[in-house]
Amino acid sequence: MNNFRQYEDAIAMYHNGLNIKKAPVYCWDFHSDFLAAVKNFFLDLNKLNSIASQNKWIQNNWDLKNSLKEEVIIVTDTKLKILFASHNIEKMNGYVEAEVLGKSPKMFQGEATNQITSNEIRKAIIDQQPFEKIVMNYKKNGEVYACLIKAFPVFNIKGKLSHYIAFEKAA
Template identity: 30%
Template structure:
């Protein structure tokens, strides 16, 4: 069944590219073709594949940007290891005073805030009344200890919708910690 669906989808594509004369020359029996016609499903597969490729390109671009920051600041972190072991939608880089220096497009998609708006703000601008004081304190302790950590915090989107955000934070260092990178994703 799957194979015949695939063949029909390919036939649909082929026939759609023919001129009227080429189509008429094939001389398909209309009744036979109508009985076998299937919905065009190959577009779903194509679009899903295209979306995955675009996401992979965007992810690689984000990582390359961070690697250029790493080169500039002479960070000694193994960024390839960090990015290979953690799922994320958004990336936030802060300086050692926790002021945002850079965010990726995933941050904008996840929160609704533009890159321009986020720059030079503290990530706490995403917090609100449901954000746990205990979680905020835990994050502060981990940052002050300069140790990597993972937390789930309730943040707020630009439209004031709360969401659970899993953050994996890593100090970025040369001889000392100069920045932090947070890999973030919305969780259920």
């Protein structure tokens, strides 16, 4: 027992002699934010897979897992009403999914949005063609930002137009 006490005293003396600067931890939010991001990633992936399987989408070569980490994914019906928006939308423009569901993606556009680009997008949608454009959009707080949109028509296994999917990120 005596040897153990000498060992503890030696360790205490060693640690007391160290010159360590302490920095207080003010907040553990970084851990909470990480867990929320992981949870949201899986929620979004499950919703997308559910929409795809329910509507019998044909196989596409989209890398949804990586896209969900880096981009906002928006799915609309054929009438361009938003059915799904990934959680990343809040970081990009301040909206949460509940605020955009049932609305048109035009809700992000305004005076600074180029009408020529909007017309090109409209034509691609009518022709059921994919497109890639940079659009001037508006955040929830009114701030303008450039948004790179890569959008695709989505067809079901019968070849009928089912949805549109867009992969977006600030340009």
